[in-house]
Amino acid sequence: MFLDGAHTWAHDALAFFLADRLLRPGGHIDFDDFDWSLARSPTLRPSVFPRTAEDFTEEQIECRQVESILDLLVRRDARYVEVVPNKIFRKIRDQ
Secondary structure, eight states: OEEOOOSSHHHHHHHHHHHHHHOOTTOEEEEOOTTOOTTTOTTTSTTTOTHHHHHSOHHHHHSOHHHHHIIIIITTOTTEEEEETTTEEEEOOOO
């Protein structure tokens, strides 16, 4: 399964939980854009798209939110093992 979402916590954290429900043991989930942040986005950084600064805090703008999803949700879940660093995880069992 390939997760190429909005790259923000609000969207992709939920997308991971939904994908997890569909993924069978032995399946893989591939996360896109580990290093992406709103601050470095060519189209969403505040200097290009001022609305970003209205909708997100400075901390959220600087944060690599896909990295946060991996650190806080995926790596802490004993049902997943990291196959490709910062990118692909294999589900080894159901709950």
